[in-house]
Amino acid sequence: xxxxxxxxxxxxxxxxxxxxxxxxxxxxxxxxxxxxxxxxxxxxxxxxxxxxxxxxxxxxxxxxxxxxxxxxxxxxxxxxxxxxxxxxxxxxxxxxxxxxxxxxxxxxxxxxxxxxxxxxxxxxxxxxxxxxxxxxxxxxxxxxxxxxxxxxxxxxxxxxxxxxxxxxxxxxxxxxxxxxxxxxxxxxxxxxxxxxxxxxxxxxxxxxxxxxxxxxxxxxxxxxxxxxxxxxxxxxxxxxxxxxxxxxxxxxxxxxxxxxxxxxxxxxxxxxxxxxxxxxxxxxxxxxxxxxxxxxxxxxxxxxxxxxxxxxxxxxxx
Amino acid sequence: xxxxxxxxxxxxxxxxxxxxxxxxxxxxxxxxxxxxxxxxxxxxxxxxxxxxxxxxxxxxxxxxxxxxxxxxxxxxxxxxxxxxxxxxxxxxxxxxxxxxxxxxxxxxxxxxxxxxxxxxxxxxxxxxxxxxxxxxxxxxxxxxxxxxxxxxxxxxxxxxxxxxxxxxxxxxxxxxxxxxxxxxxxxxxxxxxxxxxxxxxxxxxxxxxxxxxxxxxxxxxxxxxxxxxxxxxxxxxxxxxxxxxxxxxxxxxxxxxxxxxxxxxxxxxxxxxxxxxxxxxxxxxxxxxxxxxxxxxxxxxxxxxxxxxxxxxxxxxxxxxxxxxxxxxxxxxxxxxxxxxxxxxxxxxxxxxxxxxxxxxxxxxxxxxxxxxxxxxxxxxxxxxxxxxxxxxxxxxxxxxxxxxxxxxxxxxxxxxxxxxxxxxxxxxxxxxxxxxxxxxxxxxxxxx
Numbered sequence: 144x145x146x147x148x149x150x151x152x153x154x155x156x157x158x159x160x161x162x163x164x165x166x167x168x169x170x171x172x173x174x175x176x177x178x179x180x181x182x183x184x185x186x187x188x189x190x191x192x193x194x195x196x197x198x199x200x201x202x203x204x205x206x207x208x209x210x211x212x213x214x215x216x217x218x219x220x221x222x223x224x225x226x227x228x229x230x231x232x233x234x235x236x237x238x239x240x241x242x243x244x245x246x247x248x249x250x251x252x253x254x255x256x257x258x259x260x261x262x263x264x265x266x267x268x269x270x271x272x273x274x275x276x277x278x279x280x281x282x283x284x285x286x287x288x289x290x291x292x293x294x295x296x297x298x299x300x301x302x303x304x305x306x307x308x309x310x311x312x313x314x315x316x317x318x319x320x321x322x323x324x325x326x327x328x329x330x331x332x333x334x335x336x337x338x339x340x341x342x343x344x345x346x347x348x349x350x351x352x353x354x355x356x357x358x359x360x361x362x363x364x365x366x367x368x369x370x371x372x373x374x375x376x377x378x379x380x381x382x383x384x385x386x387x388x389x390x391x392x393x394x395x396x397x398x399x400x401x402x403x404x405x406x407x408x409x410x411x412x413x414x415x416x417x418x419x420x421x422x423x424x425x426x427x428x429x430x431x432x433x434x435x436x437x438x439x440x441x442x443x444x445x446x447x448x449x450x451x452x453x454x455x456x457x458x459x460x461x
Numbered sequence: 462x463x464x465x466x467x468x469x470x471x472x473x474x475x476x477x478x479x480x481x482x483x484x485x486x487x488x489x490x491x492x493x494x495x496x497x498x499x500x501x502x503x504x505x506x507x508x509x510x511x512x513x514x515x516x517x518x519x520x521x522x523x524x525x526x527x528x529x530x531x532x533x534x535x536x537x538x539x540x541x542x543x544x545x546x547x548x549x550x551x552x553x554x555x556x557x558x559x560x561x562x563x564x565x566x567x568x569x570x571x572x573x574x575x576x577x578x579x580x581x582x583x584x585x586x587x588x589x590x591x592x593x594x595x596x597x598x599x600x601x602x603x604x605x606x607x608x609x610x611x612x613x614x615x616x617x618x619x620x621x622x623x624x625x626x627x628x629x630x631x632x633x634x635x636x637x638x639x640x641x642x643x644x645x646x647x648x649x650x651x652x653x654x655x656x657x658x659x660x661x662x663x664x665x666x667x668x669x670x671x672x673x674x675x676x677x678x679x680x681x682x683x684x685x686x687x688x689x690x691x692x693x694x695x696x697x698x699x700x701x702x703x704x705x706x707x708x709x710x711x712x713x714x715x716x717x718x719x720x721x722x723x724x725x726x727x728x729x730x731x732x733x734x735x736x737x738x739x740x741x742x743x744x745x746x747x748x749x750x751x752x753x754x755x756x757x758x759x760x761x762x763x764x765x766x767x768x769x770x771x772x773x774x775x776x777x778x779x780x781x782x783x784x785x786x787x788x789x790x791x792x793x794x795x796x797x798x799x800x801x802x803x804x805x806x807x808x809x810x811x812x813x814x815x816x817x818x819x820x821x822x823x824x825x826x827x828x829x830x831x832x833x834x835x836x837x838x839x840x841x842x843x844x845x846x847x848x849x850x851x852x853x854x855x856x857x858x859x860x861x862x863x864x865x866x867x868x869x870x871x872x873x874x875x876x877x878x879x880x881x882x883x884x885x886x887x888x889x890x891x892x893x894x895x896x897x898x899x900x901x902x903x904x905x906x907x908x909x910x
Contacts, residue, residue: 207906208560209578289733294724295662296742315725318668320886404669407727408881423553425870425903426575428560 195439201432208426219433230434232409233417237441240328240399240413241392247332248388249381252339257369259340260347270344273337285401288330292316317403320410327399327411334398335391339384346380347373382453389445393438414438494799495583497591503804505537509565511558513551513793516544520621520792523820524813531812538805541565548670559584566806570618570796571865572611574907579796580617586797589616591807597814602852604859605791605829618794619810620829621817624749625851626676626788627771629756634661634744642772646681646712649775653721656744663720665743667734668727668883671876672864676747676788677716678879681708683860684777687786691866696908697900701893708777710882710889717883727880741765749790750827750848757845758838766842773851774860785856791829827852867900868907874899 202219206212223230255273259266276284291299294315301313316326350373358368374381396415399405405412405420414434422431493499514520521542528540543565545551551569558564559579570576579585589606592598598606605620630642638655653663667673682690682705690706693699700706716722723729723737735752737743739761748756755761756769774787797806818833825838827849837846864872878895881887887895 207578208556209575209582289728289730292725292728296737315728317728318725318880318884320881320884403728404671406669406877406880407884408877408886420873423549423556424873426556426560427870 195436198432198435198439201429202436204429206428208428212429215429219430222430223433223437229409229412229417230414233412233414234437236324236410236412237393237395237414239324240331240395241389243325243328244332244335244392244395245385245388247329248336248339248392249343249384251332251336252343252384255336255340256343256347257373259344270337270341273340275337276334277338279334281397282401284330284334285398288326288398289317289402292326294318318407320407323403323407323410327402328395330402331392331395331398335388339388342384343377343380346377350376378453382449385449385453386446389449390442393442393445414441491799492583494802495585495587497586497588497594497802497807499802499804499807501804503535503808505535505805507539507541508567508801508806508809509541509543510567510795511543511545511551511554511565511569512567512795513546513548513569514544515546516542518546519821519824519826523817523824524621526820527813527816528809530816531809535805538809540809562800564798564800566798566801567795568798569793571793572609572618573865574868576617576796577611577907580611580613580615584799585617586799586802587615587617588619588794588797591797591810592616592619592814595811595814600818600830600832602791602829602831603857604789604855607859608789608791608861609794616794618796619814620791620794621821622751622790622792623827623829623852624751624790624792625827625848625855626747626749626790627773627848627851628745628747629738629769629771630745631661631738631741631743631765632768632770634659634741638744642770643775646684646775646777650712650715650719650721653716653719657720662723662737662743663745664716664722665734665737665746666722666726667729667731668722668880669730671873671879672862673731673734673747674713674879674883675863675872675876678709678713678875679860679863680774681712681777682706683786684774684780684782687782687858688861691861691863694896694900695867695871695904697904701896701900706893706896707889710892713879713882714885714889714892717885722883727884739765741768749788751792753825753841753845753848754838757842757848759840759842761842769842769844771844771848782858782860783856785854786858787856787860788862789855789859790862868903870903871896871899 203214203216204212205215205218259269262269292315294301294313297305297313300316301310304310304313314322316322354372355368358372363371394415395413396419399411399413400416400419403411405416415438418431418434418438421427421434425431510524512521521544525540525542528538528542532538532540545554555564555568555570556575558568564584570579576585588609589598592601601620602623605623606616609616609618609620611617628642634656635641635652638652638659638661640652640655643649643652656663679691685705685708690699690703694701694706701710723743726734729737734743734746735748735755738746738748739755741762741764759766761769773784776784797810818828818830822828822833823836825836825841825845827835835849837849863875867875875896878887878892882889882892
């Protein structure tokens, strides 16, 4: 593929030769495609499409898993959208959680990746160090941050605040209803920032050096080079990471659940933790299925918005 | 048109598959199996026990030991023990297996509204009936059986433990603060201030799990009305705003306002709380005798070893329950699946009931049976034997934990808002209103009037 993103062979004509009815060995190609594509498609249908369909089906019922299922039409959705204040809080919390994660994971990752391109030595070591949290177990991360945020006994953050004369800001970060949501969001952001740094760094390294050098010779500042040369080149990679981080963020569950279990009150309740509790604590499978359908719809809408916002006229991004 | 027909057939297929997957039938054990009656030869095979206990704990060790003995005389028998000590994870497994009609022969369950639904579906064997038939019921401590009782008076979980919950305190901390163990719940609150003044966290509390703070909510109502209040509250026949409920809510708010709990207690887990006490930083912890190995043996730091004492649930003005009535439990019970009840399961249970208590008590534990004295471990501190002897002085009533009484959704609301109440983020009035609202909305799904 050339740098302008178009196939050197002329695109459609070349594709029809290789894959179309009149192409080389068409029968074998079809069989090969079927052999390679069918198994993952079946796995996808069984593990993703079927559970989504099942959730959609269950969401029209009231069912506790023990007694008979009772068809209640759209009642679960009606309650979800008009009555349930915990659901509304959880939906807002999920968006805040997502925003914090995107800022740390993508904003932070972009800054770090850009800084790494200027390093002549030690780039690989730093890359591994940044990536390290992504391979740590969730439970270990939760335990680590529980201690970091602690007020009694005093954790690292409060100790540092005390040491620099900002002791008045000390607080139990996970128990204060004003800070708990951001506090449970940060560990997830920190955990995957390294992963996105590596992906974005790979994208930045493909930016043609000669274009940057030419810009420098013309007197362009590094900021201008970043915004006018690097970022445009990075756009396809940026879109992929944005979709990944957004969908992961909307499905975030483990770290918040382990750190605060949705509390204090419902101040860190996310849609996912609420869905889990509704299913496995309240054993209200119908209602929790309605929440899960909402989460799927939310992810689809979010990806649609991202693609629409970043799409260039007449150009497909995904 | 074709596309529409395709969609309908897809929907039909999905519905059939779902019914197959979720198993919405009503298959249950036969009435005879529910009563514990089976006939036929004993054919050894593998049976499974899904439990919510630590895999290296004394209950599992004793049961595994009994199963190994039984296996020697019944070749082909094996007890497959699956432990999931984390309670939320365990409950997730149980409710999922219950929905799929795949519960094993034995599984752990408290006498909760969820278990009551299983009972109403004839899916639990009447363990009380079985114990009668084995001639073993009289061996069990009445309070151990009481704890397992469902609202219909039946026992559907085999008690494998017996534990009393006390307030363990640091004697030096109390002496330093110039206070004595409190006699009343009001004195308990008053003790927090002098302990704080001496640099101690007055009460170590696992706030993340919800139930430890819920115990504190239950204390005042239990002292004033016994278990009658929570039994009525859960069905909507009493209100949280009634005097007993209000006293409970006010008690939590006052404990919080007096700085009795650690800052940030809501995110502290069970180990964090016990660590605060066993390292001498907290002055009091409300804990059961299941933790005697931690609180009354030489595993304690030397400086604290002879400093740990205990006091019972303080009383209150106008109390209807005695000082020897407090939280006593026989732990989560072992339920028997009526759908998988066969002669082997019954025979093994009989053997377990006869052999288990001695093995369990030999490990320094309080057995749920009366006739099995506890072997005090060699590394125990004097308080170990002292607290074990409390079992002989217990009253006739035990405070029922609210988390096993309330319907699960209301219980979740109570636990979530209780933290806010203790932190001062919610007023007692708002808390009581939220509880009453939750009961009104949710209890009809679990309790029939």
